[in-house]
Amino acid sequence: MSLLKGSQHLRLSLKEVELATKNFSEPIGKGGYGMVYKGELPISGRPTTVAVKRLNETSGQGLKEFLTEIQLLSGQNHKNVVSLLGYCDEGKEKSLIYEYAANGSLDVHIKNRDTSLNWRKRLEICLDAARGLNHLHSNSKNKQTIIHRDIKSANILLDQNWVAKIADLGLSKLNFESSEGSSIVSNACGTPGYCDPGYYNGILKKECDVYSFGIVLFEVLCGKLCSPYPNKDSSFFFLSGPSVQKYYKENKMKEIIDPCLKEQMSSYSISKFSEVAYKCLLKDERKRHSMNDIMRVLEELLFILSMRSKRALGFGDYIGPDEIYDPNELSTLDPEPPLQFQTPVKFVREGEMHTVSPTITGTFMPTSPHLDLVESQIETGNKSTDLPDSSNEDESSRLH
Structure with missing residues (x-):
């Protein structure tokens, strides 16, 4: 494929992929595009565990995303952005080979109320993810930056050392840095609940990712996943953009934070963290924090915590x-x-x-x-x- 001319050094044969995955014998995940398998490839002369995302040729989904990921990830080199180690486009086979994230995705740990996810670890994960997203937003190539378009806790992967990495750039878009810093899109995409409401008007900006990241911050703080379609039962808290903004404005954040964090967090940490998350969701995107602003606040909170x-x-x-x-x-x-x-x-x-x-x-x-x-x-x-x-x-x- 001519679109992949600059990524030929990552190209693998189907035989190499089959050998790496032992004929796709160890599935570790599933999505609309197909299955993810665990495998092992020799990288720099050493056997390295990898994750192989295989496009289901019968699904009719993912070819565009497949090409986008190769184009964008092959040019990235950041510890907080998942690394693309190879791909296969032999015949009908479409596979992407990534570094393996031994601790899975952040959403699973939030959903399972993982008690090992203490406040320090959550702060470190948020800071890692902020650094990765900031890299995509600011590491311009030919005056173009990357807008992810599908930031959510499921797309934040955790390696064996709990280092967080931004993943799944299939929906991402290269954005020309015009004076407005925006693009017109005809097909708003992403995940309901995480998407910036303004994005549905067809205007794509980096601030759309910031909104989504704010939802992730609230998920981490509250120990709940986003609920885009909340139940009408008002006696139970469902996490959504409007609901967390309401609790913040009413100064009731302590009522909805994860109970297991209450003994680990000072009032200052609760206030500062919820403030930065809230500012990500502001309706006027000009008043939202940049990812660099968010990084600075998280660095401050982590520094204070490390010295407590x-x-x-x-x-x-x-x-x-x-x-x-x-x-x-x-x-x-x-x-x-x-x-x-x-x-x-x-x-x-x-x-x-x-x-x-x-x-x-x-x-x-x-x-x-x-x-x-x-x-x-x-x-x-x-x-x-x-x-x-x-x-x-x-x-x-x-x-x-």
Whole structure:
């Protein structure tokens, strides 16, 4: 096929595919296009487990998608976009060979309420997927970017190390970067519930993918899959774009998050994560986050989580330059008054004083270049007991 001229290095014979799959003997999945089989191919001289998606020639589906995936994936090289390792178009045979995702797709883990999917792992998966989608949106070739058009948890695959990868680019579209950054499409496609409502008007933009990604974020937070056609029973929560927006606006997100996450998440994490997911769904797509914006928020939440630790603070304790604590995870050794933390923290530079409210107060400063913070140590004090050599300041925090 002339359309595949630039992908000939990935072409395999039917005999090679049959050998790799032991004659298609181990099915691991099924779709409208046909079956997916597990196999093994020598890659760079090493036996490598692969997934082989085989087009069902009698289905009448998938030829266009088959060609699209080869064209788009053969030019991609990103750890968070599934790798195409080969294809076969010999005679009537149409097969695509991908890297194998040992932990399957994200939707299965959400549907099965997988308890091993803790908050940290969910954040990492979301960040991985955001990076993969951002790569498609921003890695332009000849002033063209890729709009996925079918972002959903079923199209986010997880490898043996739980690294998430964007998959199934069969419906994707190369988009010329015009001043509007949009394309006119006559055949709106995708999965009901995940599709941006504005997309059905025939206008395709990167923001359509952002909307779909917002639905995935809410699925991860709530531990529920999207329900495009909710039951009329109002006593039961069905996850959809309108329903999660309603709960967010009414400040009731804690009522619908996955119960197993409640002990793992701080109020700040719930607020920040639900906010970024909500902004993906805004009706005015100009106000939606870009994938780069989403990445930054997820990176911040993961950074804070990675540094969280229970710790009791007494008067005169300091937090060193490599320590950061979520305010909700700190306690005081002094029973009265209670330890309080001001958030967001007022950034104080070395040698400056910071006056705060009349109670035992702490301040924390992460050492992270992308947050533009300085490495510092912080003392805590209160108005009833002066800091050493503090010249009787009211409650203060001093940086060394």
